Amino acid sequence: MAVLTDFKGEKPTWCPGCGDFGVLNALQRTAVELGLDPEDMVVVSGIGCSGKLSAYFGSYGLHTIHGRTLPTAQGVKLANRELTVLAAGGDGDGFGIGMGHFIHAMRRNIDITYLVMDNHIYGLTTGQTSPTSDTGFVTKTAPKGAVEFPVHPLSLALSAGCGFVAQGFSGDIPQLSAILKRAIRHRGFSFVNIFSPCVTFNKQNTYEFYKSNIVKVEDDAGYDSTNAALAMAKLEQSQSVVTGVLYEHDRPTYEDSVPNFLKTGLATAQHVLTESDFDRLLAQFQ
Amino acid sequence: MNGELGWKVGGEQGEGIDSTGEIFAWTLHRLGYYAFAYRHFMSRVKGGHTNYKIRITDRAVGHHGDDLHILVAFDQETVNVNWNELVDGGIVVADGTSGKIQPPPGSAHFCSIPLTGLAKEAGSAIMKNMVAVGVTAAIVGLTPEDFLSVIEDRFKKKGQAVVDSNLSAVRIGYDYYNQHFSHHLQLPARPAAVPSNHLYISGNEATALGALAAGCRVLAAYPITPATEIMYWLVKYLPEYGGVVVQAEDEIAAVNMALGANYAGTRAMTSTSGPGFSLMMETLGLAGISETPLVIVDVQRSGPSTGLPTKTEQSDLYEALYGSHGEIPRIVLTPTTVEECFRYAVEAFNLAEIYQCPVILASDLYMGMSKGSIDSLETSKVQITRGKLVTQSDLEGVSRGEFKRYEVNEDGISPRAIPGQRGGRFIAIGNEHDEFGSEMEDQAMRVLQMDKRARKLSAFHELSGVTVDGPEDAQITLVGFGSTRGVIDEARAVLMQQGIRVAHVQVSVVAPFPADLIRPYIAGAETVLVVEVNSRGQLADLLRLKLGYHDRIASCLKYDGDPLLVKDIVKRVEEVISVGSIN
Numbered sequence: 001m002a003v004l005t006d007f008k009g010e011k012p013t014w015c016p017g018c019g020d021f022g023v024l025n026a027l028q029r030t031a032v033e034l035g036l037d038p039e040d041m042v043v044v045s046g047i048g049c050s051g052k053l054s055a056y057f058g059s060y061g062l063h064t065i066h067g068r069t070l071p072t073a074q075g076v077k078l079a080n081r082e083l084t085v086l087a088a089g090g091d092g093d094g095f096g097i098g099m100g101h102f103i104h105a106m107r108r109n110i111d112i113t114y115l116v117m118d119n120h121i122y123g124l125t126t127g128q129t130s131p132t133s134d135t136g137f138v139t140k141t142a143p144k145g146a147v148e149f150p151v152h153p154l155s156l157a158l159s160a161g162c163g164f165v166a167q168g169f170s171g172d173i174p175q176l177s178a179i180l181k182r183a184i185r186h187r188g189f190s191f192v193n194i195f196s197p198c199v200t201f202n203k204q205n206t207y208e209f210y211k212s213n214i215v216k217v218e219d220d221a222g223y224d225s226t227n228a229a230l231a232m233a234k235l236e237q238s239q240s241v242v243t244g245v246l247y248e249h250d251r252p253t254y255e256d257s258v259p260n261f262l263k264t265g266l267a268t269a270q271h272v273l274t275e276s277d278f279d280r281l282l283a284q285f286q
Numbered sequence: 287m288n289g290e291l292g293w294k295v296g297g298e299q300g301e302g303i304d305s306t307g308e309i310f311a312w313t314l315h316r317l318g319y320y321a322f323a324y325r326h327f328m329s330r331v332k333g334g335h336t337n338y339k340i341r342i343t344d345r346a347v348g349h350h351g352d353d354l355h356i357l358v359a360f361d362q363e364t365v366n367v368n369w370n371e372l373v374d375g376g377i378v379v380a381d382g383t384s385g386k387i388q389p390p391p392g393s394a395h396f397c398s399i400p401l402t403g404l405a406k407e408a409g410s411a412i413m414k415n416m417v418a419v420g421v422t423a424a425i426v427g428l429t430p431e432d433f434l435s436v437i438e439d440r441f442k443k444k445g446q447a448v449v450d451s452n453l454s455a456v457r458i459g460y461d462y463y464n465q466h467f468s469h470h471l472q473l474p475a476r477p478a479a480v481p482s483n484h485l486y487i488s489g490n491e492a493t494a495l496g497a498l499a500a501g502c503r504v505l506a507a508y509p510i511t512p513a514t515e516i517m518y519w520l521v522k523y524l525p526e527y528g529g530v531v532v533q534a535e536d537e538i539a540a541v542n543m544a545l546g547a548n549y550a551g552t553r554a555m556t557s558t559s560g561p562g563f564s565l566m567m568e569t570l571g572l573a574g575i576s577e578t579p580l581v582i583v584d585v586q587r588s589g590p591s592t593g594l595p596t597k598t599e600q601s602d603l604y605e606a607l608y609g610s611h612g613e614i615p616r617i618v619l620t621p622t623t624v625e626e627c628f629r630y631a632v633e634a635f636n637l638a639e640i641y642q643c644p645v646i647l648a649s650d651l652y653m654g655m656s657k658g659s660i661d662s663l664e665t666s667k668v669q670i671t672r673g674k675l676v677t678q679s680d681l682e683g684v685s686r687g688e689f690k691r692y693e694v695n696e697d698g699i700s701p702r703a704i705p706g707q708r709g710g711r712f713i714a715i716g717n718e719h720d721e722f723g724s725e726m727e728d729q730a731m732r733v734l735q736m737d738k739r740a741r742k743l744s745a746f747h748e749l750s751g752v753t754v755d756g757p758e759d760a761q762i763t764l765v766g767f768g769s770t771r772g773v774i775d776e777a778r779a780v781l782m783q784q785g786i787r788v789a790h791v792q793v794s795v796v797a798p799f800p801a802d803l804i805r806p807y808i809a810g811a812e813t814v815l816v817v818e819v820n821s822r823g824q825l826a827d828l829l830r831l832k833l834g835y836h837d838r839i840a841s842c843l844k845y846d847g848d849p850l851l852v853k854d855i856v857k858r859v860e861e862v863i864s865v866g867s868i869n
């Protein structure tokens with residue numbers, strides 16, 4: 001059985017204190033606790049500071065282009081449904097350039113887990129406004145403050161029919177790890193948005209901010225995570241500064257719903273047509 | 287009649303023009319002729335002129351022919367647009383039901399027949415197409431019963447009554463013509479040596495079948511004319527083999543899904559046309575630098591932008607060769623026949639894995655959507671070759687972090703592992719990287735990796751990439767790529783009969799460019815005429831770039847939306863020769 005060091009990849013180059021360290025640690029813990037094998041896992045990541053996760057986590061990885069983590073990860077899963085497939089990226093990667101894929105991945109419901117390291121800023125490109133930046137937030141590209149309304153990824157996920165909607169905080173590794181465990185176990189597309197502070201470029205959405213403002217769904221005894229309306233209300237009340245599994249609901253996955261899709265990994269099967277296959281296929285042209 | 291007959295049916299879109307053509311073509315194919323069908327249609331669902339041209343020959347051809355012998359017109363526009371293609375003694379069959387279709391100028395026999403009225407008698411106005419088929423049968427000396435097997439195939443699902451009424455509509459048309467008219471035209475002699483199970487198939491169908499045969503089990507695509515038929519075909523057959531067609535949200539998603547699936551070890555592709563191909567450019571680069579196999583089918587259509595979306599063109603050559611930022615190795619295949627669509631689709635997957643780079647299979651609307659009779663496909667020659675994909679036993683003893691996925695070696699092609707394999711762990715990456723796949727900016731390693739990737743294709747040998755006919759010291763060498771092989775071939779025959787020494791070079795692999803095979807036909811020819819369906823002479827540019835000889839190279843270009851005709855090429859050759867030098 002794999003131990004923590006088996007899930008260590010390259011040495012991270014994130015700024016000291018970056019929230020992404022917490023995400024990496026929580027993910028490594030989760031993988032150990034779930035008894036996963038690093039060589040049966042693929043982390044597909046985007047471009048951004050967050051996108052480096054695939055290199056720092058010890059598994060197979062695919063460090064793709066900006067915004068296209070989700071389609072790529074879905075392709076990996078279709079190719080071999082026996083793999084545990086994670087997609088990871090930033091708020092810009094997922095809700096800016098990649099927003100279209102986000103909605104469609106949730107509709108499609110392929111069994112992958114999507115981690116967004118949401119720091120409300122473009123980190124790697126040194127501090128521009130992100131789709132989750134608060135209105136009025138001052139950045140290099142919005143010196144007088146952002147004028148657009150921010151994206152609310154969790155509400156969006158709920159309305160797109162996502163079967164697993166959660167939010168974590170990289171300053172709370174035990175909770176984040178517990179969330180990730182459920183997310184990976186969930187059959188179907190699971191979405192985990194993670195407050196992951198950028199200590200270098202975002203002085204507003206800081207550890208301190210989250211520590212003093214986050215409410216946890218676990219603390220609400222009457223909370224029912226199978227009720228989407230409750231989840232919406234919770235997001236509303238907390239102005240989305242809430243962590244925990246907000247919603248979980250089983251829906252048939254894409255892999256289980258498309259007709260005749262191979263029950264085992266396509267990648268490990270032989271795909272050779274026989275003479276009688278050809279005879280049958282060619283008959284339509286005769 | 288020169289061993290051929292040209293037949294065309296035209297009318298408004300949505301009137302069943304295609305099915306009229308299909309029934310006629312299928313019947314002739316099954317009777318043992320060679321049929322070639324070209325569909326002319328517009329980018330709207332109802333209304334607008336559409337026509338379906340069928341050329342019936344005694345040999346396999348790759349072109350719909352310049353000449354027309356029989357024109358079936360359901361409206362005036364069909365007559366107006368098409369009459370000038372009619373040969374002397376040709377026949378126009380016009381739907382005379384409402385009495386509004388006027389005869390064309392010229393010498394054609396004009397037969398006004400109440401096609402719709404007769405169809406109503408047979409049971410329903412929609413069977414006017416079958417009445418027209420019956421009229422055609424009478425003109426060319428077939429019997430209504432000749433159409434039975436095709437009618438049964440089409441309609442038996444709807445019940446015997448529907449089969450019967452369609453056949454009776456054919457009979458009504460047949461009888462009407464024979465009672466009122468006496469002009470007849472002959473079909474070509476029935477070829478003696480047709481293989482009993484010769485195939486009537488389009489380039490798109492052959493491409494899709496090739497992909498299936500190659501072991502492709504994931505197609506991720508977004509609908510676009512003229513590539514959608516590849517989706518249709520595979521959505522029918524991939525599930526029978528455990529695979530899947532994903533209708534992606536856009537072409538960017540489609541190509542990245544295909545890349546992800548290939549990375550994970552399942553052969554996957556995307557199919558598209560120009561606008562979608564443009565959206566895929568960034569991922570082309572990712573496939574190049576991460577050395578992930580990737581197959582993209584581009585069924586070209588007329589651009590730029592939405593251009594003439596239902597018309598053919600060969601104008602994506604620059605994009606296929608040079609699209610995407612940075613520099614990557616790539617293979618660009620341009621199949622020249624339907625048989626090659628099949629064979630190259632199989633090879634595209636092999637080459638993508640052997641060379642671990644993107645392979646673009648570029649056909650076009652003319653190749654993709656035209657259907658023709660061919661003798662056979664080389665299904666028994668299909669072989670799946672996966673290049674340097676390692677097996678679990680190759681990885682024995684490789685411990686964690688030791689697998690050099692991007693090993694710098696002599697041939698530039700490194701061993702490739704797939705997820706699930708023990709000991710093969712690596713990061714496929716779009717950043718420049720070291721031999722293990724770790725992102726880095728070391729200058730020396732950057733140069734080593736760039737050179738390694740550039741070196742890969744230097745030993746490319748799997749496909750010769752060109753077919754040549756005629757002498758090296760020709761007066762004029764015609765050069766084309768992709769779908770124009772058939773028409774250039776026929777133009778060459780016409781020119782040879784006029785006493786002109788003509789060679790024909792048809793390029794089926796544009797990258798890596800088979801310069802050594804082509805050079806003698808350029809070096810030895812007095813004039814080189816590059817024939818292509820675009821306005822800039824993209825292939826001619828490539829020849830100049832790769833071979834020089836700028837002073838010899840002239841162009842024959844077509845970009846008005848219609849496919850090339852034999853006479854377009856002959857006329858251009860005559861111009862070039864009469865001037866005595868090129869301009």
Ligand SMILES: Cc1ncc(C[n+]2csc(CCOP(=O)(O)OP(=O)(O)O)c2C)c(N)n1
Pocket residue numbers: 047048049050051066089090091092093094117119121122123124125130
């Ligand atoms: C197509 C494309 N456009 C722009 C960029 C430049 N770019 C790289 S990362 C990035 C934004 C990163 O922000 P985010 O996704 O939030 O990740 P973070 O660095 O904050 O983790 C941008 C705009 C790119 N690499 N590719």
Ligand code: SF4
Pocket residue numbers: 013014015017018019020049050119123124197198199200201
């Ligand atoms: S810039 Fe921000 S997001 Fe990027 S590594 Fe530094 S702290 Fe983390």
Ligand SMILES: [Mg+2]
Pocket residue numbers: 048090091092117118119120121122123130
């Ligand atoms: Mg960010």
